[in-house]
Amino acid sequence: MQESTCCFFGHRTINETEELKTKLREVIERLIVDEKVDTFLFGSKSRFDSLCLDLVSEIKEQYPHIKRVYVRAEFPVITDRYKAYLLGIYEDTYYPEKIIGAGKGVYVERNYEMIDRSRFCIVYYDEPNAPAIRKSGTKIALDYAVKQKKSLTLLP
DSSP, rough: OGGGGGEEEEEOOOOOHHHHHHHHHHHHHHHHHHSSEEEEEEESSSHHHHHHHHHHHHHHHOOTTTTTEEEEEEEESHHHHHHHHHTTTTTTEEOOOGGTGGGGGGHHHHHHHHTTTTEEEEEEEEGGSSSSOOOOHHHHHHHHHHHTOEEEEEOO
């Protein structure tokens, strides 16, 4: 799975511009065409995740073989109704068993899971506007992806 998989992570709030959307679309399409990426992993809780999901969903019309997978950081067990709802948006969803009991670190652990399962990571990290009080979850994930030697696309 890793060779043909890309994950997204980034700040909860972003400076959403047409330039950013164009760049993202170009990167995603290049990964599909040139690198044969067919699986995209998504988290939640950020506008960047939502934007990437929107773009991949649009691109899926041209490349129907690609899969969108929602990696949950909440609800290890879900109802059939909620699963059906999610599968109306994504092709698959799962809750990583290794993050059970992660507590406050659940989103960090979920991001590690996505990074571990991906060859490529598309990251929205705006260092000048990152939280100054503490290390942001995006920065923690970015440092981990660098350490794991993932192929990174940094935005904005």
